[in-house]
Amino acid sequence: MLSHINVFTRGREAMEDITHRVNDLIRRSGVEEGVCYLYLPHTTAGIVINENADPSVSRDILDRLEALVPTKGSYHHLEGNAPAHIKSTLTGLSLTVPIDKGRLALGRWQGVFLCEFDGPRDRTVVVQVLPSHDAGPGETVEGRAGQP
Amino acid sequence: MLSHINVFTRGREAMEDITHRVNDLIRRSGVEEGVCYLYLPHTTAGIVINENADPSVSRDILDRLEALVPTKGSYHHLEGNAPAHIKSTLTGLSLTVPIDKGRLALGRWQGVFLCEFDGPRDRTVVVQVLPSHDAGPGETVEGRAGQP
Amino acid sequence: MLSHINVFTRGREAMEDITHRVNDLIRRSGVEEGVCYLYLPHTTAGIVINENADPSVSRDILDRLEALVPTKGSYHHLEGNAPAHIKSTLTGLSLTVPIDKGRLALGRWQGVFLCEFDGPRDRTVVVQVLPSHDAGPGETVEGRAGQP
Numbered sequence: 282m283l284s285h286i287n288v289f290t291r292g293r294e295a296m297e298d299i300t301h302r303v304n305d306l307i308r309r310s311g312v313e314e315g316v317c318y319l320y321l322p323h324t325t326a327g328i329v330i331n332e333n334a335d336p337s338v339s340r341d342i343l344d345r346l347e348a349l350v351p352t353k354g355s356y357h358h359l360e361g362n363a364p365a366h367i368k369s370t371l372t373g374l375s376l377t378v379p380i381d382k383g384r385l386a387l388g389r390w391q392g393v394f395l396c397e398f399d400g401p402r403d404r405t406v407v408v409q410v411l412p413s414h415d416a417g418p419g420e421t422v423e424g425r426a427g428q429p
Numbered sequence: 430m431l432s433h434i435n436v437f438t439r440g441r442e443a444m445e446d447i448t449h450r451v452n453d454l455i456r457r458s459g460v461e462e463g464v465c466y467l468y469l470p471h472t473t474a475g476i477v478i479n480e481n482a483d484p485s486v487s488r489d490i491l492d493r494l495e496a497l498v499p500t501k502g503s504y505h506h507l508e509g510n511a512p513a514h515i516k517s518t519l520t521g522l523s524l525t526v527p528i529d530k531g532r533l534a535l536g537r538w539q540g541v542f543l544c545e546f547d548g549p550r551d552r553t554v555v556v557q558v559l560p561s562h563d564a565g566p567g568e569t570v571e572g573r574a575g576q577p
Numbered sequence: 578m579l580s581h582i583n584v585f586t587r588g589r590e591a592m593e594d595i596t597h598r599v600n601d602l603i604r605r606s607g608v609e610e611g612v613c614y615l616y617l618p619h620t621t622a623g624i625v626i627n628e629n630a631d632p633s634v635s636r637d638i639l640d641r642l643e644a645l646v647p648t649k650g651s652y653h654h655l656e657g658n659a660p661a662h663i664k665s666t667l668t669g670l671s672l673t674v675p676i677d678k679g680r681l682a683l684g685r686w687q688g689v690f691l692c693e694f695d696g697p698r699d700r701t702v703v704v705q706v707l708p709s710h711d712a713g714p715g716e717t718v719e720g721r722a723g724q725p
Binding site: 314316329330331332335337338340341342344345349371372373376377378379381386387388389390391411413 | 431466468469470471472497498502504505506507508511514515517518519521522523525555557559
Binding site for chain 3: 322
């Protein structure tokens with residue numbers, strides 16, 4: 282039930298749209314209704330849902346994060362990527378999205394993005410798909426056990 | 430299992446307390462213990478849990494977000510609402526909250542807020558309620574199947 | 578299924594690593610594969626996953642949050658902890674992490690931190706562990722009910 286999406290990010294900073302790849306995994310799972318968990322096992326990247334119609338929105342997000350957490354600031358961590366760790370904290374790395382009709386129940390303008398803050402690199406997104414159980418298990422059981 | 434809460438937000442920016450409406454949905458679901466997923470299918474709004482006792486906390490949150498992402502800044506996205514997209518990224522749009530005794534297991538001072546950054550508008554919150562299964566389904570089944 | 582971790586935070590601001598304690602709860606639950614929900618019922622603290630190898634990353638996160646939301650700023654909320662409420666909103670208080678092989682499926686450098694913004698204090702983290710059901714419950718039921 283743990284699936285992985287591998288993404289090679291294309292710049293030092295980048296927003297990589299992974300919406301279609303998540304929907305592919307959901308389709309293969311056969312789940313029509315439920316929830317999809319997206320988890321990033323990294324510390325210098327984030328996962329975000331925002332507009333995927335106009336790519337300038339992604340640029341504005343990266344630019345503003347850079348204004349808030351400047352690369353040329355003063356940091357304790359000596360590997361040079363402290364700002365990437367902080368940006369990851371601000372964007373987050375765990376999302377839960379409803380599944381409806383066999384796909385992510387995204388809003389009209391929404392896409393799922395892996396946000397790279399310290400690339401280019403190979404990244405992994407962990408995807409879990411959980412079907413919803415409309416009937417509680419007890420109900421299901423009784424119905425079936427009644428037909429021995 | 431996918432329920433929706435419709436909210437008309439009352440200003441260009443606003444924090445709308447939806448705690449009672451989420452608890453109403455949980456009560457109607459009959460779930461006593463489990464988790465509640467809250468998901469916002471929008472790109473210029475956020476969903477946040479914070480203090481709902483003193484409304485000045487909500488004002489401070491909105492004011493500080495405006496200081497960090499000023500409306501009068503310079504952005505690539507030309508629709509004029511780039512700051513709203515960025516604020517949505519900073520606050521997030523997906524929450525998972527435990528359910529206990531048939532309601533959100535919130536802390537004493539907590540409320541759930543839809544954060545409007547580009548209103549006034551009609552907004553929707555997607556709510557999913559998942560019961561927890563203390564006993565694995567196998568265990569439940571065996572107990573019941575043993576009483577034919 | 579609702580478990581709690583109690584943490585006494587050691588400063589006005591602090592990042593407390595709770596990774597081992599969450600893994601202890603998962604081990605005791607016996608769940609090998611599933612998801613772990615972490616929820617903070619507070620309004621002046623956050624919960625974050627980031628690097629736990631070099632403690633200077635935690636210092637950088639706290640320092641940058643202070644630069645973005647200065648303690649000596651001007652706020653409406655009169656209890657003196659408005660910045661802590663805002664930092665909590667920026668970091669978030671709800672996480673969902675996959676469980677694999679009986680523990681959090683964290684990345685190599687990741688740890689789970691309670692972020693204190695208004696301490697020192699006693700804090701609580703609510704932990705829920707949900708097993709994944711590879712086979713739907715119906716399938717499990719039929720298999721077992723077939724052996725009366």
